[in-house]
Amino acid sequence: MKQGRFAWIVPALYILFLMTPIYWLVAMSFKTNVEITTRFTLFPEALTLDNYAKVFGDERWRSVFANSLMYVSLNTLISILVALPAAYAFSRYRFFGDKHLFFWLLTNRMAPVAVFTLPFFQLYSAFGLFDTHIAVALAHCLFNVPLAVWILEGFMSGVPREIDETAYIDGHSFPSFFVKIFMPLIASGIGVAAFFCFMFSWVEYLIADALSRNAVVPITTRLQALSQASGTDWGVLAAAGSLTLIPGAIVIWFVRNYIAKGFALGRV
């Protein structure tokens, strides 16, 4: 399709709009608090790394970053492990109740999380799991497992069934076929599903906040507590906020060509 010569202006303007608030956050993180609150400057006057030094030097900041990354990784691992066999079943077989089950899984992606914070708190407290990484990781499975099943099923359905049959004739057992032959074939699908599990667990705030108190404080809970307190240290908040952009930016690069397919639940 031929595009007009000035077509690039539209995405360029849009990206400018996207980057401006992010620029402001990053610029603030390099300013001193005196500069932030008393002078309005487009560029940091005296570039300072103090804010970052404070974040990295404070055990509490380091631990909240570690906590968030910990439950996000756990959740990604659990979601992919349970979703793989289920997605295979949906993509290869018909069985009693399959269509209803598949649609029901999607409805969990629609569940408003604000509804679940209180019952989750009670459920995980009853099992003595409140304020642990595994509790947050399991709770995030509510929306990530259905998502992973949908995405993986989309990718698996693109692999011809003859491959399965040939492998069985060659004498492969199901586990050996699945791990040695099938998983390499859908490696990009596993990557995309993992990316989306990572993403939705990483951005979520309500459940993570509700299931943690002292031991597993997520990064966003600490940001919340500090940003709505009086006498806010804007420079440090901006620095910590800027650091939360990095994991996302890194993982986007790996899946840039599959992002849309993932958002379309593997169905573009």
Add this chain to the structure above:
Amino acid sequence: MKPVNHKAWFLVAPVLLLVAISAIIPLMTVVNYSVQYVGSTGKFAWVGDEWYREVLHSEKFWNALWRNLVFSGVILAIQIPLGVLIALNMPRKGWGVPVCLVLMALPLLIPWYVVGMIWQMFGRVDIGLMGVMLRDFGYNYEGDPMDAWFTLILMDVWHWTSLVALLAYAGLVSIPDAYYQAARIDGASKWAVFRFIQLPRLGRVLTIAILLRFMDSFMIFTEPFAVIAGGDPVFLSTELKQTVELGKKAAMSIIYFLIILAVSWVFYAVMTRNDGEPTSADKARGGGA
């Protein structure tokens, strides 16, 4: 045709178990609370549909519901056309493609609380770039509810338009070149190409985009919470979090959940019917919808 094999249930069992723990048990707890009165001593008493009546007669609930519907309507009306416009003008090859994809996807990967924080720092009239620029025009999102609305809508457009653009872009690049060649031979105008070739082929991805954007905007909590800390405008999730009585909270949860399910189902049913010819993937799961 896929073979019938009921043993496939064993492969699905782990998912079923996990989702049952995270969805069904909590939902049952909520249903349980919604029909009971919990006294200060922790005693339960059956009250039937009383909490539901109270919620449905509560002005605060209806106000929050309307605000949420208006919010979802406005952001859909902005994000869908804007996303398609951006996708139509995105480069198709060369170095521009990865640059566009990565930069556009960046807001989607920012923790929702940080999104709110970014817009708070951007919009504050004392220290924010936008706030300082606009304060001479009387802008102050902390004082004026209309300015708060404006800020929240702008923030959501900033946060999520990329999702629509990326989906539409994926739909556009999947259109075979032969379609455009045929259009050129027919001397079709740019508008005709969009209306009769591109738009129909985008039906599927736009369905998903509208569904996702409706669901997520209707459940919005974290971003406005970060910007206005539970102040005006109060959306449904905020109202739910601010409700203290357990029974009322639970009844409101159930009503809220049912509204989302119903609206999403209607969207889904209407739009997949207009889709025309179902693909093989549709047929495979058609009955579920």
